[in-house]
Amino acid sequence: MDLPIAIFLVVLLVFVLTALFGAPYVPSSNKEVKKAFKNLYSLGRKDLLIDLGSGDGKVLKTAHEFGAKSIGIEVNPLLVWISKFRLRKFKDTQVLCRDFYRYNFPAETTVVYVFGDGRDMSRIVRYIERQTTKLDHPIYLVSHAFEAEGHKLIKQYRAYFLYKISPEKKEKK
Ligand SMILES: C[S@@+](CC[C@H](N)C(=O)[O-])C[C@H]1O[C@@H](n2cnc3c(N)ncnc32)[C@H](O)[C@@H]1O
Numbered sequence: 001m002d003l004p005i006a007i008f009l010v011v012l013l014v015f016v017l018t019a020l021f022g023a024p025y026v027p028s029s030n031k032e033v034k035k036a037f038k039n040l041y042s043l044g045r046k047d048l049l050i051d052l053g054s055g056d057g058k059v060l061k062t063a064h065e066f067g068a069k070s071i072g073i074e075v076n077p078l079l080v081w082i083s084k085f086r087l088r089k090f091k092d093t094q095v096l097c098r099d100f101y102r103y104n105f106p107a108e109t110t111v112v113y114v115f116g117d118g119r120d121m122s123r124i125v126r127y128i129e130r131q132t133t134k135l136d137h138p139i140y141l142v143s144h145a146f147e148a149e150g151h152k153l154i155k156q157y158r159a160y161f162l163y164k165i166s167p168e169k170k171e172k173k
Helices: 003-021 030-040 058-065 077-086 118-135
Strands: 048-052 069-074 093-097 111-114 139-144 155-157 160-165
Touching: 003 077, 030 058, 030 139, 030 155, 030 160, 048 058, 058 069, 058 093, 069 077, 077 093, 118 139, 118 160
Parallel strands: 048 069, 048 111, 069 093, 111 139
Antiparallel strands: 139 160, 155 160
C-alpha cells in the first residue's frame, strides 16, 4: 500500500473511532463564536472557559482574544496535536487529550462551551450539573446548536444558547 493512502486510512480511522465518544468534528466559525460571546456572555480576564470537545482549538483561541484562560478537552489525538500547535504561544490555554466525561472541572471554572450532539445533550447537561454541585458554585453554559433541557434559557444569539447551571441543593439530614 502507498504511504499517502496508509496515512489517509489511519487519519480516517482516528476520526471514525473518536466519533464513537460523541459529536463528530465540525468546527465552529471563529467570527460567529466571537459574536456569540459578545452578545451572550462577556468573557474576560476573570474567566476560565472549558471547551468540552475542543476540536482544532478555535474556541480556545477566541477565549484568549478576550483575555480569558481556557482549557480544551478533546478525545481525538490528531486534533489535540493540531490545536496544541496552533495555540503554542498562548500561556493561558491548555489542551488535554481525554474523554471529557472523565474530567473534573478546576475550581476557577466560570463558563463551559459545548458544540455537542443532540443525542448527547442531556448526558452533557447532567455531567455539568454534577461538576457545579462538586464545585458548589454556578457555571455558565454556552451551547452551540442544542438547547439544554430542564434549564431556563437566559439569552439566545442565533444558534447559541446561554444558561446558568447551578449546584444541586443538598438535602438537609
Ligand atoms: C462539533 S465538534 C466542536 C469542536 C469545537 N468545540 C468547536 O466548536 O469548534 C465536537 C468535538 O468534540 C469532540 N468530542 C466528542 N465527544 C467527546 C468526548 N466524550 N470527550 C472529548 N471530546 C469529545 C469531537 O472529537 C469533536 O472534535
